[in-house]
Structures are given as structure tokens and as C-alpha cells.
Amino acid sequence: MFSLIILPALIIGGLGLLFGIGLAYSANKFQVEVDPRVEMIIEVLPGANCGACGMPGCSGYADAIVHAHAPVDKCAPGGSEVAKKIAGIMGTEAGEMTKKVAFIHCSSGGCNNTNLHYKYEGVGTCVSAISYADGPNLCRWGCVFQNDCLRACPFGAISLDENGMRIIDPELCTACGKCVKACPRYLIELIPYENHDVHIVCSSHDKGPEAKRVCGSGKPCIGCGLCVKNCPVNAIRLENNLAIIDYNVCTNCGKCATVCPTKCIIDSRGVQPSA
Amino acid sequence: MEYLGNIFIMAISAILIQNFILARFLGLCPFLGVSTKMDSAFGMGMAVIFVMTLASSLTYLINVYLLIPNDIQYLSTIAFILAIAALVQFVEMVIKKNAPALYKSLGIYLPLITTNCAVLGVALLNFIDKWPNGKSYNFLDSTLNGFFSGIGFTFVLLLMAGIRERYEFIETPKSMRGFPIALVTAGCMALAFMGFAGLKL
Numbered sequence: 001m002f003s004l005i006i007l008p009a010l011i012i013g014g015l016g017l018l019f020g021i022g023l024a025y026s027a028n029k030f031q032v033e034v035d036p037r038v039e040m041i042i043e044v045l046p047g048a049n050c051g052a053c054g055m056p057g058c059s060g061y062a063d064a065i066v067h068a069h070a071p072v073d074k075c076a077p078g079g080s081e082v083a084k085k086i087a088g089i090m091g092t093e094a095g096e097m098t099k100k101v102a103f104i105h106c107s108s109g110g111c112n113n114t115n116l117h118y119k120y121e122g123v124g125t126c127v128s129a130i131s132y133a134d135g136p137n138l139c140r141w142g143c144v145f146q147n148d149c150l151r152a153c154p155f156g157a158i159s160l161d162e163n164g165m166r167i168i169d170p171e172l173c174t175a176c177g178k179c180v181k182a183c184p185r186y187l188i189e190l191i192p193y194e195n196h197d198v199h200i201v202c203s204s205h206d207k208g209p210e211a212k213r214v215c216g217s218g219k220p221c222i223g224c225g226l227c228v229k230n231c232p233v234n235a236i237r238l239e240n241n242l243a244i245i246d247y248n249v250c251t252n253c254g255k256c257a258t259v260c261p262t263k264c265i266i267d268s269r270g271v272q273p274s275a
Numbered sequence: 276m277e278y279l280g281n282i283f284i285m286a287i288s289a290i291l292i293q294n295f296i297l298a299r300f301l302g303l304c305p306f307l308g309v310s311t312k313m314d315s316a317f318g319m320g321m322a323v324i325f326v327m328t329l330a331s332s333l334t335y336l337i338n339v340y341l342l343i344p345n346d347i348q349y350l351s352t353i354a355f356i357l358a359i360a361a362l363v364q365f366v367e368m369v370i371k372k373n374a375p376a377l378y379k380s381l382g383i384y385l386p387l388i389t390t391n392c393a394v395l396g397v398a399l400l401n402f403i404d405k406w407p408n409g410k411s412y413n414f415l416d417s418t419l420n421g422f423f424s425g426i427g428f429t430f431v432l433l434l435m436a437g438i439r440e441r442y443e444f445i446e447t448p449k450s451m452r453g454f455p456i457a458l459v460t461a462g463c464m465a466l467a468f469m470g471f472a473g474l475k476l
Contacts, residue, residue, distance in 0.1 A: 008347045019361035026365055030372040
């Protein structure tokens with residue numbers, strides 16, 4: 001009776017008790033102190049784990065704020081509201097954040113683009129498309145319309161219009177930067193949202209005649225420099241045959257959009273027919 | 276010198292011939308679950324090697340000094356589960372405290388291993404497997420067997436992860452996408468590993 005039932009029960013029970021006490025003791029001994037502020041900040045953050053702050057996920061960012069004194073206003077999806085809450089937890093001041101949105105600097109990514117040198121029917125990603133003979137479209141700078149950016153967007157802010165063009169909804173866009181990283185042609189840039197309506201819809205560094213020949217939308221930047229000359233505040237510069245607007249300087253006057261000979265600078269307020 | 280040769284035989288046997296996943300069909304859950312990315316497969320593999328080695332030595336001690344003297348070896352399964360779970364918990368705590376970097380790379384996989392049947396399998400099989408001359412494993416042999424079994428597990432996990440990463444780039448028929456093709460692949464790999472069964476050591 002004893003050796004058959006009670007002893008085995010005692011041994012296993014004792015083993016369990018021993019391990020239990022050992023674990024309870026070591027849990028105390030090896031306890032890692034977690035700053036309660038980390039938990040509080042994780043609660044405040046949107047929890048999208050988008051990585052716009054440059055940290056691995058929201059918990060990584062919360063950890064960095066508390067332990068590495070990372071700035072509190074890095075959360076793009078949360079905006080200034082979240083920054084203020086985090087600042088409240090940390091007892092610091094939050095600066096005002098400017099809302100940014102993603103913008104695609106190319107207007108040829110749709111079914112209107114017939115300027116192709118072959119029809120791409122491979123795996124439906126942009127990365128794969130541009131690896132075959134520099135992409136299906138003649139322009140080697142432009143959008144290859146396989147929608148890598150659309151799939152990368154965690155907030156559903158990018159959609160397709162009836163022409164197959166990618167439309168970014170500025171209300172849904174949180175400027176997390178996932179599409180910026182996803183685009184293998186580096187066409188997407190995060191630009192300030194408020195009071196900036198004038199944009200260049202081309203990323204081609206080709207010379208004028210070549211850019212005109214290959215462009216799928218007929219609105220290439222030919223690098224003529226008219227916008228540079230006409231800008232009253234010198235906000236536009238020319239880099240390798242491509243005009244680039246410096247949004248920190250731009251006053252949103254829209255002058256460049258009226259002088260651009262290829263209508264490659266658009267003004268979304270409608271001073272000229274927009275794309 | 277002969278011992279070294281035996282160790283080599285044990286290593287080849289644990290990694291290729293009697294591989295835990297593809298020949299003994301143990302530990303299939305992490306094999307299919309954590310093999311979609313190379314990074315996580317590697318992390319999981321390292322954690323398994325670590326836990327298998329420790330669990331082999333701990334369960335050997337429990338068996339020899341507690342179960343065999345009292346003639347209650349029929350309780351070895353439950354005793355080993357208890358020991359392995361407690362050990363993994365303890366190791367997790369120690370790593371979390373003393374090596375946060377290691378905890379970050381292994382930590383999330385450690386709880387997964389607690390009830391992994393491959394770990395329990397190696398602990399139980401250490402008392403069933405024998406040397407070719409009929410001698411059973413001693414403490415060092417058991418520990419080494421656990422270590423090599425872990426390497427075999429990691430090896431196959433990495434092979435699978437490499438194959439599944441390549442599946443991302445091919446057009447799989449819709450009905451076969453994801454898990455079905457992974458299971459077919461696992462079957463083919465098991466068939467390939469059958470070839471090692473003929474290896475004469």
C-alpha cells in the first residue's frame with residue numbers, strides 16, 4: 001500500500017512542491033523591474049505597430065521613451081493628441097506636430113499608360129516587375145502599377161480610381177511611411193498636409209526629350225527650369241533634370257503650376273486642370 | 276578515442292538518421308508553425324538546442340536518483356513534464372534578468388518549448404536508446420544526445436524555412452497555398468530523410 005500508492009504520490013507531489021517553491025523564490029530573486037510608465041504609454045499609443053517612429057513596434061517605442069529618452073512626438077498615426085498624452089505621462093512638454101501625408105511623385109501609374117515596352121504578367125509586386133528588363137513601362141523612374149504601396153498601407157488610405165491610379169486619402173493617411181519604404185522606385189514622399197497644394201507629379205531624371213518620349217501620362221518634368229526661375233521664394237531647385245519643391249520654403253502661391261509647360265506641377269486648388 | 280568515435284556516431288544518428296522531426300515525427304507543431312521565416316526559425320532552433328540539452332541532463336538526474344531507486348519509472352512521463360516546465364520557466368527568468376539581449380531573441384520561443392513533445396521525447400528516449408554494444412546512456416551521453424537532437428531539429432527547421440521563403444516567389448495554385456503545400460513539402464522531406472536510414476555506421 002505505502003510503496004505502491006503513497007510513496008509515488010509523495011515523490012511526485014514533493015517534486016512539484018520543490019519546483020514550485022524554487023520558481024516562486026527565483027521569481028522574486030530574478031524579478032525585472034518594469035517601469036509602470038511603459039505600460040501606460042503602450043495604452044495611449046495607437047497599437048498599429050507601423051514603425052513610423054523608427055522603433056520596433058509600439059512597445060519598443062514606449063520602452064525607448066522611458067529608458068532612452070526618445071522624443072514623445074514621434075508617433076505619426078497618433079499625431080499631436082497622442083504626443084500630448086505621452087508628454088503628460090512623462091511630465092514633459094510636447095511640441096506641435098505638423099500633419100504629413102504621403103504623396104506619389106508620378107502620374108503615369110494607371111491603365112491610361114500605354115507607353116510600355118512589354119506587358120507584365122508575372123508575380124503581382126512592383127519589386128518583381130522592375131526586376132524584368134527595368135520594368136514594363138518605358139520610363140525607368142515611374143510607377144509600375146503593381147500596388148506594393150497599396151498593400152503596404154496598414155490604414156487602407158490608398159485606393160485605386162477608375163483609371164487604375166493610386167489615390168491617397170489624406171484623412172486616412174497617418175504618414176507612417178510604410179508606402180515610402182514599399183515603393184521600389186522611391187516615388188512616395190511624406191509632405192506637409194496643411195497649406196501645401198502644389199506638387200510635382202514626376203520623378204524622372206531623364207533629359208527633356210527622353211522624358212517626354214517615355215512618359216506614360218504626358219506630364220513629365222523635362223528639367224526646363226521655368227519653375228525655378230519663376231518661384232518668388234526660391235523654393236524649387238533642379239537636381240539632375242528634375243524640379244524638387246522644398247516644402248519648408250514653399251509659400252503655396254501656385255505660380256510654378258501656371259508656368260510649367262508640361263503641366264507636371266499640379267495645384268490641387270484647381271488653378272489649373274489637375275491630374 | 277573510441278568514445279569520440281561513438282559521439283560522432285551519436286551525432287550523425289541524432290541529426291540525420293533518427294532526426295526528431297523527419298524520422299521520429301516529434302515536434303511537428305513548431306516545425307510547421309515557426310518555419311515561415313528564417314530569422315524566427317533560427318531563434319526557435321537555438322532555444323530548442325538550449326532547452327533540450329538542459330532537459331536531458333536534468334531528467335537523467337531525476338530518473339536515476341529519484342525514480343529508479345523507488346521503482347516508479349512508470350511515472351517518468353509526468354515527472355519529466357514537470358521538470359521540463361519548471362526548468363524552462365526558471366531559465367526564462369534567469370535569461371530575462373541577466374541577458375536581456377538573449378531574452379529578446381529567444382524569449383518568445385521559450386514558452387512554446389515548455390510542452391514541445393520533442394523535448395519530452397529526447398528525455399524519455401535517453402533511457403530507451405542504447406549504444407551499439409548494448410550499454411545504456413550515462414549522464415554525459417544523455418546530455419550530448421539532447422544537444423545533437425536539438426541540432427538535428429534546428430537543421431530541419433532551417434531547411435524548411437529556406438524552402439518556405441522561396442515559396443513566396445512562386446505562383447502556387449490557390450487551393451495549395453500556405454499550409455497544404457507546407458505539408459506536402461514536409462512529406463517530401465521526410466521521404467528524402469528516409470534515405471539516411473540505410474546509412475551504416
